[in-house]
Amino acid sequence: MAMPAFARQIEAAKLPATRPGSDAALSPSTFRERGVVLPATTPAFAFARVRDGAQGRELVLRNAGGSGGAVLIPLAAAADYARPTLHDRTLFADIACLPRLSPAHVAAVARAAARAGLAGRAALAAAGMAAEAEAKAASGALGAILAALAGRPSAEAEEDPKCVATSSHPAITAAAAALGHPPETVLAAAAELAAAAALADRLAHLLPELRVFATTAGDAAARLTDAQAKETRFAAAAAAATAGFAATALAGLTDAFAAPERALARALADQSWPGEAVARAGWILDGWQALIARWHDAEGQGQGAEQRAFRAIAAALPPLPAELACTEADNAALRATWRSEIAAQPGLNDQALLERLRVAAP
Amino acid sequence: MSGCVRLDRRTLADLRQRLARARPEAIRDVVALIDRLPERGEADALIAPIRPRFALMRNVIRRPASFGRVLAHPIEELLVPPDAWRRGSLSLPRSVMPTAIALAAEAVPDETRHAIAARLDKATMDDAAAVQAAGAAIWPLAAARFTTLAAEGVPPGLALPMRAADLRGLLGALGETLRLAAPLAALMSGTPRGAVPVWEQIEPRLRDLAAMAADVSGECFARTGLALMRRFMVAGPVVGLLREAASRAPSGEAERKLGAALDTFLTELPAQLPDAAALALLPHPVQQSVVADAVATVERAAGEIGTAQGERRDNLREGQAQLAALLRRRVPECLSAELLAPLARMHATSLDEHGGPASLEGIEAAARAAAAMVNAGRRLGPVDDLGLALRRAADTIAALAASAPQGAPADRLGRTDLARLVEILAGPDAAARVLGPAL
Numbered sequence: 001m002a003m004p005a006f007a008r009q010i011e012a013a014k015l016p017a018t019r020p021g022s023d024a025a026l027s028p029s030t031f032r033e034r035g036v037v038l039p040a041t042t043p044a045f046a047f048a049r050v051r052d053g054a055q056g057r058e059l060v061l062r063n064a065g066g067s068g069g070a071v072l073i074p075l076a077a078a079a080d081y082a083r084p085t086l087h088d089r090t091l092f093a094d095i096a097c098l099p100r101l102s103p104a105h106v107a108a109v110a111r112a113a114a115r116a117g118l119a120g121r122a123a124l125a126a127a128g129m130a131a132e133a134e135a136k137a138a139s140g141a142l143g144a145i146l147a148a149l150a151g152r153p154s155a156e157a158e159e160d161p162k163c164v165a166t167s168s169h170p171a172i173t174a175a176a177a178a179l180g181h182p183p184e185t186v187l188a189a190a191a192e193l194a195a196a197a198a199l200a201d202r203l204a205h206l207l208p209e210l211r212v213f214a215t216t217a218g219d220a221a222a223r224l225t226d227a228q229a230k231e232t233r234f235a236a237a238a239a240a241a242t243a244g245f246a247a248t249a250l251a252g253l254t255d256a257f258a259a260p261e262r263a264l265a266r267a268l269a270d271q272s273w274p275g276e277a278v279a280r281a282g283w284i285l286d287g288w289q290a291l292i293a294r295w296h297d298a299e300g301q302g303q304g305a306e307q308r309a310f311r312a313i314a315a316a317l318p319p320l321p322a323e324l325a326c327t328e329a330d331n332a333a334l335r336a337t338w339r340s341e342i343a344a345q346p347g348l349n350d351q352a353l354l355e356r357l358r359v360a361a362p
Numbered sequence: 363m364s365g366c367v368r369l370d371r372r373t374l375a376d377l378r379q380r381l382a383r384a385r386p387e388a389i390r391d392v393v394a395l396i397d398r399l400p401e402r403g404e405a406d407a408l409i410a411p412i413r414p415r416f417a418l419m420r421n422v423i424r425r426p427a428s429f430g431r432v433l434a435h436p437i438e439e440l441l442v443p444p445d446a447w448r449r450g451s452l453s454l455p456r457s458v459m460p461t462a463i464a465l466a467a468e469a470v471p472d473e474t475r476h477a478i479a480a481r482l483d484k485a486t487m488d489d490a491a492a493v494q495a496a497g498a499a500i501w502p503l504a505a506a507r508f509t510t511l512a513a514e515g516v517p518p519g520l521a522l523p524m525r526a527a528d529l530r531g532l533l534g535a536l537g538e539t540l541r542l543a544a545p546l547a548a549l550m551s552g553t554p555r556g557a558v559p560v561w562e563q564i565e566p567r568l569r570d571l572a573a574m575a576a577d578v579s580g581e582c583f584a585r586t587g588l589a590l591m592r593r594f595m596v597a598g599p600v601v602g603l604l605r606e607a608a609s610r611a612p613s614g615e616a617e618r619k620l621g622a623a624l625d626t627f628l629t630e631l632p633a634q635l636p637d638a639a640a641l642a643l644l645p646h647p648v649q650q651s652v653v654a655d656a657v658a659t660v661e662r663a664a665g666e667i668g669t670a671q672g673e674r675r676d677n678l679r680e681g682q683a684q685l686a687a688l689l690r691r692r693v694p695e696c697l698s699a700e701l702l703a704p705l706a707r708m709h710a711t712s713l714d715e716h717g718g719p720a721s722l723e724g725i726e727a728a729a730r731a732a733a734a735m736v737n738a739g740r741r742l743g744p745v746d747d748l749g750l751a752l753r754r755a756a757d758t759i760a761a762l763a764a765s766a767p768q769g770a771p772a773d774r775l776g777r778t779d780l781a782r783l784v785e786i787l788a789g790p791d792a793a794a795r796v797l798g799p800a801l
Contacts, residue, residue: 116770
């Protein structure tokens, strides 16, 4: 792969740690290779991805300095590349300390930075509300599981599970007896199951929006000439493919969560389930919340504003890795999210996208 | 009861002054009220001075579609306030429009007019399909009528807004330009002001339109070119594109007329730029983008039109000077009245007494706008004084931080809030010093 202009500039500036990205950054085999979308607020790092590389934790920058392709820089050397905002200094320091990377881990770190007020009061409030909503959803899901285990109608799940979710709860003791595990273990598994169900539900809410975006972008592309429609068509195809893979990943979970007793038995038998399955859906949809919010900002603001949004989204969207493909059709679908070379464009300096990242990150 | 509004001079002057200082939402209500009047009379004069702001307030003010607005839609970029218009200009004084609308209405059969009124009922000018459908019935008839009147003279007994010869000339110009009304209107509807279009997306359409205009006539090419420059100079090399189209035109008329369009563009550039008072009333993010667009327009005009001719150079310099003066008025005002003053009040009491955390976001928006305006100004030339104003504001905020509680407490302005403001004004390194070693 030809060395991007920026990498050459960096070399000239004696920053040997920076190097051109491999093709894997743009057409990855695994999610680990692709990395997690970084909710950074510094323009230079907007929609960068962070991953564990051969030489340690590193950032994947696309369109760095207006060049095509990708550039890799060690996370520890990020400040040598561009002056990070206060928020990003904390974010980078905390990400450097994470034992492993996943969208959920990075989101937790971003939320902590937002709750410290480093991304502003709107982000602080959004982080607080998101945490509250998550806790409420998990609590509601736990209530529903307990109600189902007790054989009560789901309407009775409204009672505050905090009051009843103890290992001595009749539903827990009954389930413990039936499943052959101590009540404490069953309660812990039920709580984890509830948290996973709440997260899966939250991710599922993004799917209709993603599909609407894909259709709208597809329609917009159809009104343009081939040369004009390149980015818009790419954004539409990538959104459709992402929605398809996410729907598949979430469908199995939704079915499983519909039968809480069986789900609990499965969770007790397989400690990686449902955490890994939900995490996988999280990887697939990583970054799209902010991208969709960016689209909503531009919607109805005129063709120019909408085209800018499509370009910004096309430039920023994370590729899906080959590991998702089970069939030839899957393989073709996920390749819709790949671009080996992205033309230099101002997409990543998109102020509206940065604002969305700032507030949507929590 | 007559729907026609009559106001005495003092009331009119007072209302005008109050409207000039009004926030977009208040203007929206007044404009909506005036738009509902069957005969607007002097009320129309009320909104004349704030008309240039309408385009910047598209999200707030959505004007109802009407016969007159549809007629004017393709040539909106050419309309200038009557007192800014000079004989010989390729622009059209807005005062010609009432007469033009009346004459165009006469050219449209009653049945068609009723159908147009039904199609436009409850539609706004944002409804491109309604505008295009009504326009398709209006523009060709209006163009033909104006061309005839320009050749044969205006009907006797018509109340003239200007000298008959001037009016005939302007009607002729309108007639020529409206021959391209449909593609011009479609382009303008798709690329409203306030959202800079992506150049690669619009370039083919501009190229086609310029070629079509050159084929129609030199007059049509000059005015279409002027409209395109005003709307799209900010987006890309529109002058180069017009030069290409002119060079391909069979006669040399298009090339000659392009020179006149460039002259008009530069002569009237200062009048097209925002003024500080109007700018101050817009939301901060809009102020930021209005200034960035104005600077980009002036920058591109300097690069594309060239300043070899003395008069063009002088006009361009006047535009640059006006923009710099605008920044020298707006930025300090923004820093003192919209950032430091409310911040000091908030610091002295509590967040809740001053609108809560949301108002802090508003103060951040003011800081961001001030910093962005100074950055935009740097592209015009040295603005050391404005840079110094930003640093002083940052120093003042850093001083407040010394007595502020740590973090971002729910009810108080915290050190983190102040550090963020310093970050916006003076960068993250200065902000890190405000937070201290904790970060």
